[in-house]
Structures are given as C-alpha cells and as structure tokens.
Amino acid sequence: MTAEASRGAEAPPELVQLLTPEGERVEHPDYDIDLTPEEVRSLYRDLVLVRSIDLEAVALQRQGELGIWASLLGQEAAQIGSGRALTDADMAFPTYREHGVAWCRDVDPVKLLGLFRGVNHGGWDPKEHNFHLYTIVIGSQTLHAVGYAMGIQRDDAAAATLVYFGDGATSQGDVNESFIWASVFNAPIVFFCQNNQWAISEPLEKQTRIPLYRRASGFGFPGVRVDGNDVFACLAVTRKALEAARTGQGPTLIEAFTYRMGAHTTTDDPTRYRVASELEAWKLKDPIERVKAYLFKNELADQAFFDALDAEADQLGADLRRRCLAMPDPQPLDIFDHVYREPHSLIDEERAQFAAYLEGFEK
C-alpha cells in the first residue's frame, strides 16, 4: 500500500460510508441506521460542541494556561459516532485524545483540562462515567480493556467494552497481545482504532503494509473499516459491533479511517513532515460540514437552529475558559496524597519532613 493509497482523498472501496462528504445519504448492505431528525440534530450538536471545546483548549494552551493539548480536530465524527453507540452499562477506555468520547460519557470538559494544565494526572472517577482515565503510554489500555471485558463476561452482564487507540499504537506488543486475549477468551470488546494517518511524524506505512482492519482476521475476529469522518457510519458500525460483543459473539476491530487535521499536540510542528495539500484534501471531507449539508438539504434544521448552536458553542468555550482559569492549583503536600489506599509509613514520614521543611521558609 502506498502513501497515496492510504492517505489520499479518494475513499478506499472497503470503507463503510452512510453519509458522503457532500451530505448525501448512501446505503450499505451490512449497515444501516434510522435516525429521527431530532437524533441527527443531536449528533450535529455534539460534533459542533466538542470542536468548540477543542478549539478553546488549543487557545488556552497558546496562552500558557495549559502545558500541552492533544487536539481531536478532524476526529469528531469517529469519537461522537462511537461514543454515542455506548450504553450506560458499557465501559470505554480512551487514549489521550478522546475528548469527544468523554463528552458522550458526561465527563465535564473542564475535568479533561486538569491533566494538560498540570494540576492532576486524571481528574474524574472512571466508575462514575464508565469512562476510564486517559492513558498516555501507547497501547497499554487495550489490555486493561480486555481484562475488563473478561470481567463483564464472568459477571454475565449485558455490557461490552470499547477501547480506543491510534494507528501508531497497532505496532505495540500490548495491542497485539490484547487482540490475542480478546480472541482466545471471546471477550465482549470492540477495538476502535482511529487511523488518523499519522503517529506524530510517522505516516501509516511505517506501521503497516496492509489496511489495519484486515489485521483482525489473523487474530480470529472480524475487522471493518468505516469512514471515520462519517458520524452515521461510525455510530452504525460501532453499535453493531457492541451488540455482537454483548451477545457473546466476541470482539470486533473497527478501523475508523480519518485524519488528524491539527498537529499531534500543541508542541508539534507538522510542517516539518507533511505537505499542506494533504490537509486540504481532507478538509473537503470534514466530519461536521457533511452533517450540516445533510440537515440543510433535507430541511431538518433551520437557520435559527444553527444560530442557537453557534451561540451555545461560544458560551461553552467561554465557560470552559473561565473554569479553567479558576481551577485551583494543587498544594505542595498533595504530592503525597493517594499514592496508596492504606496507611504507608514511608509516605507519612516524607510528608511530615517536607511539611517541616516548608514551614522553615515561612519563618
């Protein structure tokens, strides 16, 4: 597979697509979706709002309020489509870029900022949202997700696990091991790979010679490639895979074919390694524009809807900024908190020593 074939603007034939970049509904023999106008508007609202959260976070980083930020720009449909396929009982395991999925799991956006602002390493209770903490070490969470799914299986629960990872992550041993475990134990899990074509500066062909979704067959479960910029298709494909997992049919690998429209993170400079024309080609496939076109064409929303949503997005951004700045800084002695659940003499000793040391400065 050449770089052109893997990243070009032309959609590969295996791609599941239900909504074209121009906003036309298309049929697929294996996947369908029946959405009410209300549901389409709601998906559109999700897409717009998570982009607004993301843009605000990028701006906050530029102004020094966040140390770093990993933007989801371009991946909104992959995240909202898959995230909205989850039921409350399902469990999701993210990387560090799944702000859209966090949104679907009702994690307050300001809580996402803590890690990037350097006030904490996590910031939300995974059990409260059935949304695990962000994982920065590439691929580690895939094994946790399989283990969690094995637990669901042993509990006989009507639930499944959805785990996110990138195209780069597919090279990691942990990810490949997770495929094996999921397969061997027929675990109720869906592997959701957002192939955004890049792992920092490395293009997809540094990780694979075959389309990623085809890897699944070697491990013994189905793989499917979905248009990651098509929120309808992502929702339909993920729903079906999760339902299969919940009903004992084992794992599925979904490759959401998408594009990282921004830098890897705010510290990255993509002009060093990729050409501008590639981004231009992908801009034509923007995940939000096509839903907007669909809403317009089918007269499912009027200008008042769009205006109100714009206002809501602005409000959300402004609110996020205000609450980010109001986030309390952690205190020095917090360093010792939560390292252990049970009392720990060494921690207690060091905390006391450090407290005395700090008091020395006050005198």
Add this chain to the structure above:
Amino acid sequence: MTVLSLSKALNEGMRKAMEDDPKVLVMGEDVGKLGGVFRVTDGLQKDFGEDRVIDTPLAESGIIGTAIGLALRGYRPVCEIQFDGFVFPAADQIITQLAKMPMRSLGAIKLPVVVRIPCGGGIGAVEHHSESPEAYFTHTAGLRVVACSNPADAYSMIQQAIRCDDPVVFFEPKRRYWEKADVDTSSTDWWTPFDRARVVRPGADATLLAYGPMVKTCLQAAAAAEEDGRDLEVVDLRSLNPLDQPLVMESVRRTGRVVVVHEAPVNSGFGAELAARITEQCFYHLEAPVLRVGGFSTPYPPSKLEEHYLPDLDRVLDAVDRAFGY
C-alpha cells in the same frame, strides 16, 4: 571551538560517529524526517539516508529487540527512546537479552547498542515524560550506564558510547538540551574516558555528588554557599555503572561531608549505592552521614507541583546545612 547546545552537541557527536563508521545506525520513533521530538537527530536522515536513520514502528520492545539483531549482524545501533517513561516496554529486551547475551556467549558476542534516553523533569510535561529511571538499569549487570550534563560531555560521551563494545544506557538531561557551551570538535585530546567522573568545581568543605540535570543545580548551590563562606566541591559522576570510585572516595576523604543529589526518588535510588559504598570505604573520614536529596517516594507529580518535587538549590543547601550540623 564551536558554541553548541547540548542537543546539538549530541547531534554533532552522532554525525561524527556515523561518518567514522558506516556500521553506526540511528533508530527510533520520529527520529527521521522530524529529527526526533527534541531534534537531537535533526538532519541525520537527510544526510545518511533512511537505511541508516530509521523511523521505526511505534514499539519500544521492537526497537531494542531489532537493535540486538542488527548488532549481532555487525551494526552499531543508537536507539532513541522518545521519553524516559516509555523505556519500560523495552525493559524486557534490555534486561533479559541486551544485558546478558554477551556473557552467555562466553565473550563470542558483542552488543554495541546505545540506548539514548532523554530523562528527568522540569519541562512542565504530562506524566511519563519526566522520569529518572536510571536505578533500574544500574541494578542490571551487563549494562553500562552514563549520564551527560553539558554540551562538551554530550559530544564526546555519545561518541565514546557508540564506540564502546558493550551496551550503554545513555541518559540525556532533557531540560538542559537547550543550554549552550563551547565545544572543541576539532580534537579528542580533551576527552575524558566516559567511565570517569570529574570534579567540576573544587572545594574543601563538603562534596556534592550529582549527574545529568542535577550537576548544574549543584553548581548553583555551591555558588550560593560560597557567599555563606562554605566551599563546596561538585563532582559530576558521568558514569553510574561503572562508578569512578577512586575519584569519588578521594573527594570524600578530603571534605568529610557528602550530599548526593538526584531527581529520582531517594528511596532505593542510585544515591543509596553511593551512600553505602562511601560508608564502607571512607567511614573514618566522614564528619556526617552521607545525606541524599532527591524525589519523594511518590509518582512524579503533575507539573504544577514539579518544582516542589525536584531538588533545587534550597533543598541542596538545606542538606548541606544538616551535614554541617553533625
């Protein structure tokens, strides 16, 4: 003399090693076109090609495992681990294979693999990007472990590490990457063997032992102590395994007081090894116990707290005060 930043000095050192020996390879994540996330390998792929400067798949175990294979075939791979916190997927290959294979072959095999690791905190990063994992590796027999602290050492030591027939874990103090100094790239006369320590500031009253990022911190502490009339010696260990014991013990015997400074947690950190050896070899010369300044027994904290976690001038001087209190 050329003025080089520490990262550029490493870059120039690798470039020289690649020019001198066609078997030298550079491999890692994003080391090619991007030149590494810290630009340490900037321009090397352009000049030496994709066969010698390899953007690898995203798999650290794979990087070290295949580097071992390349070394078996006669190459000298210089592997970049992108950040300290990501060396652990490679730990199995480093500890069970890289460190032990030469000995198992009864000397028939050499594995001249360099594992470069940007280490330490102070850059306001998110978790896993500020770790100091050196003690895991000094605890593993079969590896040489070194740490550079300044551009000149970076330039010479990386070349010495590449030329060395043993595996070398090479720590680079990432928060010092941008600091500049004169480096003489025209001769090797000034090079110190890379398993030797160096007195970077002579002093009579106490010895500060440091390596990597903490050398500069200790020099600042020594400058501040001078104002209080204390004359501190600063030793840059440079090599942790092997340790330059003669130089360290000579210094300690002269001053009688020692403070060890590293970013890694004090608990089971490399300072423990130093304290034990100094106590064994210099017991009757010591005026005070060997004191250690380092990270707490906690995970590296979120960046808003890292200034409290990292040893700074005040924490070093506080320990010096305590050493004089005995």
